[in-house]
Amino acid sequence: MTLATHDVRWSAGGHLIVDGITLSVEPNRMLGLIGPNGSGKSSLLRLLCRMRKVASGVVTLDARDIGDLSRRDLARRLAFVEQQATTDVHLSVCDVVRLGRTPHRAAFASWTREDEEAIDHALERVGLTDRHDQPWHTLSGGERQRVHIARALAQEPRELILDEPTNHLDIQHQLSTLALIRRLGLTCIVALHDLNLASLFCDRICVLSAGKLVAAGMPEAVLTPDLIRRVFGVEVRIHDGAGGRRHIEYIIDGDQGETP
Structure with a gap:
């Protein structure tokens, strides 16, 4: 197992949001998190990325507490695609994807051939090579989501975490986005609302309810x-x-x- 949680808890406003969750994902497999609104899916994903600090328990990466890793080292290994990430700044597609190279670059360092190759490769993997210089705001919703996935890929991660990547997309883009994620061959944890999509694309499913893990296993066994x-x-x-x-x-x- 690569990424795992062990009896993880997290509270907000005096309420227990993530309640003693233990789970793990196998290398190069896709794990789906499902559950009603308020079940703790997004909070758990942020604990996995160390965007929030666990109250108790531990999140591990290759059996090592992620709290022992520097943020730069963690970002070189693990990437996060937020739900409905947007920007009002006038950027090109390339500019957005370049943000993913931050963990690999020293402050004020010049762009290297390695950086540019990583950006080009990320765009190629999501099928947007021809959008390299296109303004961000002219893209469709599905294309914007693929650009955010490309930004994450520019970090060159081995683990990819996505919070409802199909939210607000039409069915064609929902299917193509999840098919793309599955083809990447990375270790993925993805929060989803649609049970049919989770069953179709995920190797394993974890079901959350009121902050607790209530079931985990193959889709046909869980759903x-x-x-x-x-x-x-x-x-x-x-x-x-x-x-x-x-x-x-x-x-x-x-x-x-x-x-x-």
């Missing part, structure tokens, strides 16, 4: 009608689709199904 009823308060039917893929159908008024 059962009983668990979805208990955690999300909705009734579902689960169908086997083409290629062995499962589809979660939401039941309305007890007998009508609706696909979100």
Whole structure:
């Protein structure tokens, strides 16, 4: 295991938001975090990135407490893509991706060929080489999300953490963004709302409720009608689709199904 938490707790305003969570992600696999709003998903991701300090417990990277790592060393290893990251500054696509090189550069250092190659490679991996000099504000929502992923890739991480990367995207861009993330071959932890997308793209799923980890495992083992009823308060039917893929159908008024 590379990135893991061990009995991690974190509070805010006198309320326990993350309550004794222990989980781990296998190298080069995609772990999905799901749960209702307020279940602690985003808070847990920020603890994994050391954007917040755990109240108790420990977050480890290769069995080492991340608190023992310098912020520069941690940023060279682990990258975070925030939910709905935006900017009002007039930047080009390249300018945004260049921000990912910060952990690799000394203050006031000149740009090197290595930096430029890392930026070009990051844009190539997300399929935006032809947008290199395009103004940021002219991009579509899906393209902006891919640029933020490219910025993270410019850090040259081995672990990638994403907070609801498909939020506010249409279904085409939701599918293409998650397919892209899966193709990267990195160790990924991603918070998602859509249970069908989580089942389709994630190797393993962890379910949070009221700050606690209530289930973890393969999608087909975790996403059962009983668990979805208990955690999300909705009734579902689960169908086997083409290629062995499962589809979660939401039941309305007890007998009508609706696909979100």
